[in-house]
Amino acid sequence: MAGGEGHNFKQLKEAILTLSQATDWELAKKEWKLKQIYEADEAETCLCGHTPIIEICVLSNTLNGQHAEVGNRCVKRFLGLRSDLIFVGIKRIRADISKALNTDSTVFFYEQGVLTSWEYQFQNSTLGKRAMSPKQLEIRHRINQKVLDYIQRQGI
Ligand SMILES: [Zn+2]
Structure with a gap:
């Protein structure tokens, strides 16, 4: 593993800025929210150019409705969104289905309409x-199985 060196921040930043309203990076990155996550069946490429990525985050721009697919690591490192906590929650229930889905995942999947009220x-x-x-x-x-099925189905 190249300690994150395969992640080209400049390239990611340019790609995100192209899809943003603002031209200032600090402002532009606040326009984005986590819309969906999934685990890809086949490795994909992050906007930063890094490949392979399996843990994919679909981001949406709250101002102009643009979408971007970015790897989990870049989402956390460069956009400051904690998608990683959701992937941690998923790994936990996959390893042991009798464990409770964590709080971040619970809120996220409820917002997604995967979990009912x-x-x-x-x-x-x-x-x-x-x-x-x-x-x-x-x-x-x-509930856990429903979430696991959901994040895989998104990858098809
Ligand atoms: Zn990346």
Whole structure:
């Protein structure tokens, strides 16, 4: 691993600026929000030129509706959006489906409409819970599986 040296900030910055309203980088980067995340089936290339990337973030510009697909690492490093916390949450439930989906992922996937308001409430009341009833565990599994299916389906 080349400690992030494969990530060409200048190239990413130019690509993002082209799609932004502002021409000032500090201002322009605030125009972007995380719209969607997915894990690519086949390696893709980040706007910075780095390849392969698997953890893809779809960003949308809140002012002009433009979209950009950027690797998880660049999103965190250069745009300051914490998409990494969502990928951490996903890895955690993939490794152990009986674990609760973390808070960042819970809010994000609720915003995405992947989780229903009932499921969001369920997460709210069971996040820190260790002793779950069999029924609650079943629901947690179902929620986790739904999220795992969702992020893979986006890659097709
Ligand atoms: Zn990149």
